[in-house]
Amino acid sequence: MKKLSARRRHPLAALVVLLLALAATGGLYAALAPQKAVADDTQQSLAIEEGKKLYAVGCSSCHGMSGQGSSNGPTLVGVGSAAVDFQVGTGRMPAQQPGEQVPSKKVIYTQAEIDQLAAYVASLGPGPSIPSKDDTNVTSANMARGGELFRTNCAQCHNYAGKGGALTNGKFAPILEGVSNKHIFEAMLTGPQNMPSFPDSTLTKENKRDIIAYLNEVNSSPSYGGNSLGSLGPVTEGLFGWIFGLGALIAVAVWVAAHTTKAKKS
Amino acid sequence: MSESTLPSEREAHGGELAENPFADPGLPPHEPRRQDIDEKAAKSSERTVALLFTVSMLATIAFIASYVIFPVGKVVFIWPIGHISALNFALGMTLGVALFAIGAGAVHWARTLMSDVETAAERHPIEADPETKAQVLADFAQGAQESQLGRRKLIRNTMFGALALVPLSGVMLLRDLGPLPEDKLRHTLWSKGMLIINQNTNQPLRPEDVAVGSLTFAVPDGLEETQSDYQEQIAKAALMIVRLAPEDIKDKRERDWAHQGIVAFSKICTHVGCPISLYEQQTHHVLCPCHQSTFDLSDGARVIFGPAGHALPQLRISVNNQGYLEALGDFEEPVGPSFWERG
CATH class of the missing domain: 1.10.760.10 (Cytochrome c-like domain)
Known part of the structure; x- marks a missing residue:
């Protein structure tokens, strides 16, 4: 004790005391703190x-x-x-x-x-949950009805073939090819970004499955006319026809007229 | 331009050209083609033309053969077109070649073998000579006399009457353009107490079905696709149901006509009547796909961009005692595009 007492004015004494006090407080808390009521390990x-x-x-x-x-x-x-x-x-x-x-x-x-x-x-608040495997299983869905529903609810922005389209101020509706069933379902359910939502109360799960089945069919069916030029209808097709079709005809006409048939070339 | 027309040359010729600078130069002398002077070249041209026509015949036969051979569903990959129906590709190519070869053969024929000597066709007055005129008038007078047109006035007058009346039947058919729409443009099927039917489920909508940020298309209760006037009615009554947070609605009338933030607007663009429903749920803008008219659904659907002349008409809605959304009457103003008498 004498030794301890002799060093009580040592410059580090205060620090040692502080550390001891902290260790005691922490240890006591660890020993005496109430255990959580439920084991939180689910x-x-x-x-x-x-x-x-x-x-x-x-x-x-x-x-x-x-x-x-x-x-x-x-x-x-x-x-x-x-x-x-x-x-x-x-x-x-x-x-x-x-x-x-x-x-x-x-x-x-x-x-x-x-x-x-x-x-x-x-866990922050109740909201639509991730659809189950059954929700997005479209094997028994009605794709013809899905087509009707798609044209009523979706085609105005996403194009009749799901190729997407422009909106205001640089926003756009994205192409729906290569999107998984689950993600299409979730997009309809939640309405990401500027897309309105189509909750189960107004577009039932069955409706959603029909729409997904229709999109799968559209995306997997071959294009019998060759390159669909974006499925944008008369705009791209007309542009292609006017530039390449008429362009080729004009080129032929120019080529014919540029070559004289006279024996004496002038 | 020949060199003698250059100013320096003209002076040297003592002003000869200046006397009549606009004299008709006449046709240039005819230059022969190789085919005109060399029979071998002409024969070669003939064979080329015949070859092109034969190619066309073969292509037509190939067209018929393709039609028979290729099954409808067969898809092949052809660079650079990509995947394409074999039948469509074969039919298009063979028909294209058949038509092009006829055209190319005809052009080659005309350029190398048909006469290319330029000739001038003199213009003559189009008036007939006096003898012909006198003959025609005499013939007419004789015909008129022989038919007794001038003597038997009853026949003449009734004939004129018949000829004048016949076109009336054509005029009468124009009646089929009508009848006039009367006040059809001002009214839709919506009326007080009519339930609002969800177009997807064909069930009446309840307020709790419509989530904030959702978009639903609705039709009046009782309107069936089997009805003969379905298209006519849906073209006016189609409805767009959107729920906004009530505090987001800036327009007082819109808020009053809504039910707990659920607003019902006409789906028909007021510009030229396209179905308009490109709704952006964060900006509350509705964009028309036809001419980019943009409406602000949070501010009475007023026009904020584009050619539309009127805000989208709003349907006044409420909830009935069974908890279903109902209309409180028809639209207050005509839906769809403007018309003369709209005011």
Whole structure:
């Protein structure tokens, strides 16, 4: 004790005491703190935990630390897991830069990571969830009815053959070829970006399956007329006909008239 | 231009050209073609033309053969056209060659073998000579007398009457362009208490079905596709149902006519009547695909761009005691494009 007492005025004494006090407080808390009522180790909450970490790194700068949104990105409370699965699964999110429309690009998250992100965002508030395998199974869907529904609800923006089209101020409706059944379903369900949503209450799951079956048929059926020139109808076809068809005829006429038949070439 | 017309040359010729600078130079002397002077070349041209016509015949036979041989569904890859129906490609190519070879043969024939000597066709007055005129008049007078047209006035007058009346039947058929639309352009099928039917499910819409940011197309209750006037009615009554957050609606009348932010607008563009439904749910703009008229659904659907002259008419809606959306009457103004009497 004498030794300790002798050093009580040592310059480091205060520091040692502080450390001891901190260690004691921490240790006591660890020993005495109440245990959590429920063991928080279910699959779902693990996914939410992991998703939250991914969210904090990849999404929070625009959508806010808790998904409340900011001037750079809308709130994600209530958008549901389907919206996350679509936006991240098609590479639209994370966005490269702000603008009128965020285009699809290379997907940078694995499906497992996307599921975790989706679980986290879904935990923020109730919203449409990722469709099940049965929801997007179109083997027994009615593609003729799907065609009708597509022309009523979708063709105005996405073109009658699903080739996409222009909207205002640089926005556009994207081409629907090469999009998975699940992502088409989710797009109808959630209404990504400027697309309006078509919830199950107004466009039933069966309707959605019919539309997907129609699109699969349109995208897989061959073009009997050769190059479809974008399926844009008379604009591209007329342009092609006028430039290349009439152009070839004019070229032949010029060639004929430029070559004299006279024996004496002048 | 020959060199003698150059100013320096003209002076040397003592102003001879200046006397009549616009004299008719006449036709240039005829230059023969090789085929005109060399019979071997002419024979060769003849064979070329015959070959082109034969190619055309063979192509036509190939067309018929293709039609028989190729099955309808067979698709082949042909660079640079891509995947294409074998039948379509074969028919198009053979018919194209058959027509082109006829044309090419005819052009080659005309250029190398048909006479290319230029001749001038003299112009004559188109008036007939006096003898012909006198003869025609005499013949007419004789015909008129022999037919007794001048003597039997009853026949003449009834004939004139018949000839004058016959065209009336053609005029009468123009009646088929009518009847006039009367007030059809001002009214649609919507009336007070009519349920709003979702076009996808054919079920009446309830307010809770319509989510914020969603787009639904609706028709009046009772309008069936089997009805004979279905197209006429749907062309006026087609409805676009959108739900906005009530605080986003800037126009007071629009908010009053909405039900909890659910607004019902005519789907028919007020420019030339295209179905307009390119709705952007974040900007609340509706774009017409025909001429890019743009309407702001959050501000009474006023026109913010393009040639449309009127805002989209809004249908006043509410919810009935069974919880279904219903119309509170017809559109207040005519839907669709302007017309003279619209005002």
